[in-house]
Amino acid sequence: MDTTGQAHQNVIEEWIRRYGDRVLRLCAMWLKDIHLAEDATQETFLKAWKALPRFTAQNAQSEQAFIMRIAANTCRDLRRGAWFRHVDRSLQLSDLPPQIMAVSDEDRSIYLTILAMPEKHRQVILLYYYAGLTLKECGQALGLRASSVHHRLKQAEAHLKTQLEGGLSHA
Amino acid sequence: MRKHIERAIDNNLSSLSVTGTLHQRILNDIQGGTPVKKKMSLALVIALSLLLITAVALAAVILGGKDVVEQVIAPMAVKTDTDRFTKEEVEEILELAKKHGITLDPHFESRVRAEGSYFKDELAMLFAKDQLGGQPGTWDVEDQHWLARLWHQMNPELPIYAALPEEGELSQQEIEQAAAQYIKQQTGQDEDLFNLEAYRIYRSFRQIRQNPYHVIREWSVSFDPRKPDLPMFRLSLTPQGEVTDYWTDLRTLLHGTKEEKARLLTGRFHNIHGNIYGSQDAWAQETWQDLKDRLNALGLQQSELREIKYILQQNYTPPESAITKEEAIRIAAQAVSTHFKVDKDSLLDTSVGKFAPETKVFAIYLASGGQQRYKVSFEYDYLVEVDAITGDVLITDVYSPGNDFFRRYALDSLIPADKRAYATPRPTPMSDEEMFEKAQNTEFFPVNEELAPAWFFEKLQAIGYNGNTATGIFNMLYSQYGDDSRYWPILYQAMYEVKEHRPEPGTTFAGLPADSDMQQEEAVQLAFTSARQIPGSHLTDADWEQLKPIISFYFNLYGEGSRTWQIDLTDFQENHHGTQVAAVRIDAITGKVRSASLTREREETPVRDEDAWSTMGADGRPVVWRHKNAPDSFWELMEAKYNDRETVEKALKKWAEEYGEREGFWPPEPAAVVALWRYHDTESFGEEYVPSFEGIPGPDDLTQERAEEIAWQAVKEAAGDKYTQADYDSVRLKFIFRYDQRGSDGTLWWIEFSDERLNYNTSLADIMLDGKTGEILEINTDVGNG
Numbered sequence: 001m002d003t004t005g006q007a008h009q010n011v012i013e014e015w016i017r018r019y020g021d022r023v024l025r026l027c028a029m030w031l032k033d034i035h036l037a038e039d040a041t042q043e044t045f046l047k048a049w050k051a052l053p054r055f056t057a058q059n060a061q062s063e064q065a066f067i068m069r070i071a072a073n074t075c076r077d078l079r080r081g082a083w084f085r086h087v088d089r090s091l092q093l094s095d096l097p098p099q100i101m102a103v104s105d106e107d108r109s110i111y112l113t114i115l116a117m118p119e120k121h122r123q124v125i126l127l128y129y130y131a132g133l134t135l136k137e138c139g140q141a142l143g144l145r146a147s148s149v150h151h152r153l154k155q156a157e158a159h160l161k162t163q164l165e166g167g168l169s170h171a
Numbered sequence: 172m173r174k175h176i177e178r179a180i181d182n183n184l185s186s187l188s189v190t191g192t193l194h195q196r197i198l199n200d201i202q203g204g205t206p207v208k209k210k211m212s213l214a215l216v217i218a219l220s221l222l223l224i225t226a227v228a229l230a231a232v233i234l235g236g237k238d239v240v241e242q243v244i245a246p247m248a249v250k251t252d253t254d255r256f257t258k259e260e261v262e263e264i265l266e267l268a269k270k271h272g273i274t275l276d277p278h279f280e281s282r283v284r285a286e287g288s289y290f291k292d293e294l295a296m297l298f299a300k301d302q303l304g305g306q307p308g309t310w311d312v313e314d315q316h317w318l319a320r321l322w323h324q325m326n327p328e329l330p331i332y333a334a335l336p337e338e339g340e341l342s343q344q345e346i347e348q349a350a351a352q353y354i355k356q357q358t359g360q361d362e363d364l365f366n367l368e369a370y371r372i373y374r375s376f377r378q379i380r381q382n383p384y385h386v387i388r389e390w391s392v393s394f395d396p397r398k399p400d401l402p403m404f405r406l407s408l409t410p411q412g413e414v415t416d417y418w419t420d421l422r423t424l425l426h427g428t429k430e431e432k433a434r435l436l437t438g439r440f441h442n443i444h445g446n447i448y449g450s451q452d453a454w455a456q457e458t459w460q461d462l463k464d465r466l467n468a469l470g471l472q473q474s475e476l477r478e479i480k481y482i483l484q485q486n487y488t489p490p491e492s493a494i495t496k497e498e499a500i501r502i503a504a505q506a507v508s509t510h511f512k513v514d515k516d517s518l519l520d521t522s523v524g525k526f527a528p529e530t531k532v533f534a535i536y537l538a539s540g541g542q543q544r545y546k547v548s549f550e551y552d553y554l555v556e557v558d559a560i561t562g563d564v565l566i567t568d569v570y571s572p573g574n575d576f577f578r579r580y581a582l583d584s585l586i587p588a589d590k591r592a593y594a595t596p597r598p599t600p601m602s603d604e605e606m607f608e609k610a611q612n613t614e615f616f617p618v619n620e621e622l623a624p625a626w627f628f629e630k631l632q633a634i635g636y637n638g639n640t641a642t643g644i645f646n647m648l649y650s651q652y653g654d655d656s657r658y659w660p661i662l663y664q665a666m667y668e669v670k671e672h673r674p675e676p677g678t679t680f681a682g683l684p685a686d687s688d689m690q691q692e693e694a695v696q697l698a699f700t701s702a703r704q705i706p707g708s709h710l711t712d713a714d715w716e717q718l719k720p721i722i723s724f725y726f727n728l729y730g731e732g733s734r735t736w737q738i739d740l741t742d743f744q745e746n747h748h749g750t751q752v753a754a755v756r757i758d759a760i761t762g763k764v765r766s767a768s769l770t771r772e773r774e775e776t777p778v779r780d781e782d783a784w785s786t787m788g789a790d791g792r793p794v795v796w797r798h799k800n801a802p803d804s805f806w807e808l809m810e811a812k813y814n815d816r817e818t819v820e821k822a823l824k825k826w827a828e829e830y831g832e833r834e835g836f837w838p839p840e841p842a843a844v845v846a847l848w849r850y851h852d853t854e855s856f857g858e859e860y861v862p863s864f865e866g867i868p869g870p871d872d873l874t875q876e877r878a879e880e881i882a883w884q885a886v887k888e889a890a891g892d893k894y895t896q897a898d899y900d901s902v903r904l905k906f907i908f909r910y911d912q913r914g915s916d917g918t919l920w921w922i923e924f925s926d927e928r929l930n931y932n933t934s935l936a937d938i939m940l941d942g943k944t945g946e947i948l949e950i951n952t953d954v955g956n957g
Contacts, residue, residue: 028187029184045197073655111184136415136416160172
């Protein structure tokens with residue numbers, strides 16, 4: 001590998017270390033499939049490596065946005081791909097990975113509620129709150145206007161709140 | 172909400188992290204998938220030679236690295252059709268440069284010589300950096316454009332990545348002033364942005380193709396602090412100076428939690444002290460200690476981030492009795508040499524390292540829990556821990572990218588055993604020749620008739636995709652159609668899907684029409700005709716005419732063997748990303764329309780926005796109608812006044828004019844109608860859906876005025892001195908009266924103190940009161956409960 005290639009590989013190694021877990025978890029929540037999430041993570045960093053010459057921003061925040069947008073696009077591409085149209089990808093509780101840390105009831109409820117959300121809501125919640133993208137960046141990743149993302153986000157928050165606060169108490 | 176969501180996902184998925192195996196898979200991908208650069212065609216070489224020979228003839232003086240690039244490297248590059256210089260050519264360039272008093276950094280020069288040949292564009296970059304500085308993002312845009320243009324001349328497959336402002340567009344100096352002015356408006360103070368000791372300024376001006384219909388031109392300006400306690404600013408601006416994106420970490424720097432500040436500080440050290448990409452390998456011992464001291468000063472005891480956790484647990488200042496770092500390196504080299512039968516001199520020879528000299532041999536003093544050691548690693552191959560007092564060798568191990576990254580920076584005793592383990596064998600590196608060979612000979616689209624007919628693979632093979640052509644093909648796609656594969660010609664969509672997603676037989680994937688199928692032009696025409704016939708569209712002829720088709724083709728969408736066109740008619744007038752207006756699917760085999768529907772993702776749409784309404788029942792009312800979670804009195808009112816959608820639509824329009832577009836501030840009755848008619852998405856949640864209704868206070872319930880009084884008093888008491896009067900002056904209350912079993916008679920008031928300064932998306936506090944008695948059920952005074 002040439003000098004620049006090696007330098008780029010070093011960057012990617014650094015990024016995997018910094019953002020790898022978050023990318024993997026974002027993909028897992030998006031795709032609801034841990035194996036696919038690993039594929040998507042692999043694909044994300046490969047794309048990031050290929051796109052490195054086009055990336056010159058220097059701060060941690062923009063790096064994260066750069067990686068997360070690629071991850072979102074990769075997940076979106078995967079969803080457009082073969083399996084998703086006709087296969088039921090609902091995640092059973094037994095399929096979930098065991099937690100390393102003890103999880104509070106509240107954390108569990110939020111997690112399951114997000115998993116159960118309609119895709120369009122889950123995507124904006126994940127990108128905005130978990131991937132840390134701005135509304136504009138979410139829009140770029142999803143092919144929507146920032147105002148549309150905002151609209152969806154408000155709807156998603158309303159659902160989340162209803163389920164966690166009002167709805168659950170009626171159950 | 173952000174903190175809650177992050178914590179919930181991270182805690183629930185804490186076992187899901189990038190394993191050594193996955194890490195290695197990615198690296199294998201990168202190492203095995205390097206697109207080898209294409210050779211130039213002979214005709215092009217001749218044309219470029221003629222172009223550049225003129226420049227050589229005119230060349231008289233070589234004053235710096237730029238002149239070497241322009242007058243020596245570029246003309247020499249186009250004389251041959253390879254992408255590397257020969258060893259002799261490299262020597263010639265170096266000698267010629269030296270004659271004019273220009274020499275590369277000795278480390279780079281020895282590497283260039285050692286490798287025998289060098290990529291032409293990269294050698295150009297080395298000399299350009301020699302004159303303009305090591306970080307191209309800090310160069311003036313004219314210099315960035317200059318090199319991009321030369322690169323493109325040397326290899327037309329490389330796009331001109333840096334643009335120049337044109338007439339009517341602001342210059343670099345003007346744009347940086349505009350950015351600084353904007354920052355001043357936002358922060359209310361003069362930051363020392365143009366003091367080069369305080370800030371490093373990165374800028375770029377790009378022309379980016381978003382899709383076949385739009386190219387945007389955009390400035391990026393980044394003020395990166397060179398001192399840990401200064402804020403960072405990053406902006407995107409239009410060529411006319413309008414700020415389209417603004418980010419700063421000022422708020423975290425001033426008001427973040429200890430953990431947030433610790434992460435920010437650590438990131439800042441990476442930026443300031445690391446090389447361009449922030450590797451810690453180049454940090455001095457004092458830098459580590461400085462970071463550790465600053466983290467301690469934050470009062471942080473523990474961190475969720477392993478990097479910070481290790482730093483907090485370790486000390487970095489060697490005592491006087493410690494052996495020197497150089498001695499430790501010597502001992503470590505001897506240990507590796509003995510243990511692994513490696514030539515000691517080669518371990519220590521930094522002149523031919525793949526990395527910068529200071530990273531070829533990395534050594535750091537670490538002390539924790541009574542252990543005082545030097546950790547030494549040689550490139551990424553071997554790792555040794557040496558007792559810093561006695562010089563005893565304590566650990567000798569192999570080390571590769573498959574290992575835990577932190578093994579270079581933390582004592583092994585702090586790292587969990589499973590992370591210390593040598594995870595995966597280091598892949599045998601391929602030579603460039605082997606890589607080229609592999610790239611050329613790999614068969615990318617072998618016929619697999621279980622997946623698709625043979626003619627499909629023949630069409631893909633005809634593209635000529637392989638490791639050598641990949642760069643050119645993708646650069647062509649990016650430059651002509653943008654990087655979103657939906658806009659690419661269907662042949663390339665299919666190529667991309669088969670290569671990247673490896674579809675399985677019988678599943679739906681991007682395919683191609685057979686020769687006997689309906690072809691693309693006819694399908695697009697039919698799509699427009701069908702979409703225009705869909706009832707309910709309010710589009711005019713002019714609206715239809717400006718729509719653009721986004722074209723996809725699928726195998727197996729309607730069962731195995733089916734072939735389907737999907738044409739999305741899209742509006743690119745109002746935004747660059749496009750808004751889908753209609754979607755039409757056509758059976759390519761029969762030529763018949765399978766489905767045609769209107770879709771809208773934008774607001775203010777002439778077509779009904781399906782998203783904006785609750786799931787409707789057969790009677791045209793929300794399916795939650797008459798649900799037991801709301802009282803009879805509520806349903807009687809709804810039936811009397813808001814019983815059908817037409818009435819509700821008129822009411823919503825009237826309320827928007829009367830109370831404004833923000834539904835959150837509407838009075839209880841309009842708010843209840845909106846919630847009932849627009850936010851019950853039962854289809855998405857299925858049988859699990861438990862509706863909750865916003866309601867209308869009855870004569871015996873707590874009035875809104877009284878609820879407001881209680882809420883203000885309670886929040887001010889609970890918040891103490893957390894908020895200033897200015898904070899409270901910025902508050903606008905959102906009231907929700909809700910039917911909820913937490914209230915004593917099944918009702919409650921939920922009041923949000925939303926913050927006008929943040930566009931009402933964030934609140935200072937929220938409070939829940941019993942709908943009858945006013946008793947406080949819940950109160951929260953943390954910022955951010957948006």
